[in-house]
Amino acid sequence: MTRVHLGHIYHVAGSPTVSEAASALVSIPDGALVIDETGRIVFCGERTAIPATHRAATVVDHRPGFLLPGFVDAHIHFPQTYAGDSYGGGQLLEWLNLCIYPSESRFADSEFAHHAAVEFCNRRIAAGTTAAMVFGSPFPHAQDALFTQTQRSGLRIVSGRGIQTVGPETARPLLTSESDAIRLTREEIDKWHAADTGNVDTALLHVAIVPRFALAVTTETLKNLGELYDSVRNRGVYVHSHLNENDRPNTGEVDATKQAYQVNSYLDTYDGKFLPGSSVGGKSLLGRRTILAHSVHCQDVELARMAETGTSIAHCPVSQQFLGSGTMPWKRTAASGVNIAAGTDFGAGDEFLISRVLADAFKVHISEPGKHSVSLHPAEMLFTGTLAGARALDMESRFGNFDVGKEADFVVVDPSGTPALRAPLSHGVRSSDGDLARDQTLFTLLMGIRESSIAEVYVQGSRVTALQESSGKRGSRGLSSLREASNGAQAPRAAGGGRCADPGPPRRSNAESMVG
Numbered sequence: 001m002t003r004v005h006l007g008h009i010y011h012v013a014g015s016p017t018v019s020e021a022a023s024a025l026v027s028i029p030d031g032a033l034v035i036d037e038t039g040r041i042v043f044c045g046e047r048t049a050i051p052a053t054h055r056a057a058t059v060v061d062h063r064p065g066f067l068l069p070g071f072v073d074a075h076i077h078f079p080q081t082y083a084g085d086s087y088g089g090g091q092l093l094e095w096l097n098l099c100i101y102p103s104e105s106r107f108a109d110s111e112f113a114h115h116a117a118v119e120f121c122n123r124r125i126a127a128g129t130t131a132a133m134v135f136g137s138p139f140p141h142a143q144d145a146l147f148t149q150t151q152r153s154g155l156r157i158v159s160g161r162g163i164q165t166v167g168p169e170t171a172r173p174l175l176t177s178e179s180d181a182i183r184l185t186r187e188e189i190d191k192w193h194a195a196d197t198g199n200v201d202t203a204l205l206h207v208a209i210v211p212r213f214a215l216a217v218t219t220e221t222l223k224n225l226g227e228l229y230d231s232v233r234n235r236g237v238y239v240h241s242h243l244n245e246n247d248r249p250n251t252g253e254v255d256a257t258k259q260a261y262q263v264n265s266y267l268d269t270y271d272g273k274f275l276p277g278s279s280v281g282g283k284s285l286l287g288r289r290t291i292l293a294h295s296v297h298c299q300d301v302e303l304a305r306m307a308e309t310g311t312s313i314a315h316c317p318v319s320q321q322f323l324g325s326g327t328m329p330w331k332r333t334a335a336s337g338v339n340i341a342a343g344t345d346f347g348a349g350d351e352f353l354i355s356r357v358l359a360d361a362f363k364v365h366i367s368e369p370g371k372h373s374v375s376l377h378p379a380e381m382l383f384t385g386t387l388a389g390a391r392a393l394d395m396e397s398r399f400g401n402f403d404v405g406k407e408a409d410f411v412v413v414d415p416s417g418t419p420a421l422r423a424p425l426s427h428g429v430r431s432s433d434g435d436l437a438r439d440q441t442l443f444t445l446l447m448g449i450r451e452s453s454i455a456e457v458y459v460q461g462s463r464v465t466a467l468q469e470s471s472g473k474r475g476s477r478g479l480s481s482l483r484e485a486s487n488g489a490q491a492p493r494a495a496g497g498g499r500c501a502d503p504g505p506p507r508r509s510n511a512e513s514m515v516g
């Protein structure tokens, strides 16, 4: 059944670069998003211009709410679900050792991991994160729980078990042998990659190869992972890791990596050049389905190589402030041509909301010294948290904005749930210049959205709602199940039936009764 969603639409249309985002910004105050029965966008425009063929469609009126593309989190840690803003670790390497490895080790308990998977999905739904690159747990049962609960929720995910073959004493429960590192990763790919549809181009579930970082593996691991990736690259498998996060002299992550591998650049360890002197020792892990988190302290040659290979950066300023990792130079990084998406890096930091990451990006980059300071345009912020994320996941053709033909991933922002957002939207000064007023309102949204503002979340046109904790064995997708089963008998209220007509809960409970 075709549905019409009404609200103030903002999105970055087409396929621009970040520097082109401002000119690609679309704002439609009296907007309509029309979604067909397959969950694809068939119209995005003025409410008054809805084509006649859709005039009989069911209307869901979110006014005076806003419709934004679903947020994409390009870097977040599932086994750190309970480790947000951990105190007592200091900067990166000590924080991993003292706070994170012990916390992640708790996922060895399968019941614990199951509860965490439910919690993790629900935190994502609350934050409107419709797609994510998720750094996984090394324990296969924990990854099974994550994929199972994610499929049940209807969210998109790319994830892979965190691979570690060397580490300090606190990391011991997370380590595997060299052979198990490859075997378990291969098994996860075979079990979960496109497991929901059997087709990588239509799947919501995808798998990544995820070495924690170069210091957590060996040259043997990197060689074996290169061969593994080479054998599954054409199946659309991903790669995810960390790069150039902490540059504390001598004892920080960047120097420790260069010392351990005797390479010219940190990136070389992921690019097959992990032997002393950056000699080639294996195959590259870089490419258009590779995302490297942080990349704060890159050499120009590293940025150029990432841009050349289509590798993306997950930019995580909330985390970088929390762990004292410094500020990624925005102008230089963007000028290199590398795609920059946004990542929460939860729990290095305390936010699940990508808009909070965008807000911190604005603050840290306007605070860069001298001529490096930049006032990010609100369209650049929105782009980084949506379309750039879809690009980083190599799924820009499927979602990331409201271009006709794309799968309808979106969030409904209802300011009435957040007084601190509602007030400046209602009473803030707006320019007499229409374009600037448009940008000011978007900026207010991106700075002011909180979980309380995310009223509804949709993936492929179907609403996703919080999972109940009680059972892990329900139907995989309440809404799509209903869509197939009910022939639309359970229609949401039509326009005029109240703002934010809510098709979620009744459809969901109905769906559960259908499948249960």
Ligand SMILES: [Zn+2]
Pocket: 075, 077, 135, 242, 293, 345, 348
């Ligand atoms: Zn991280």
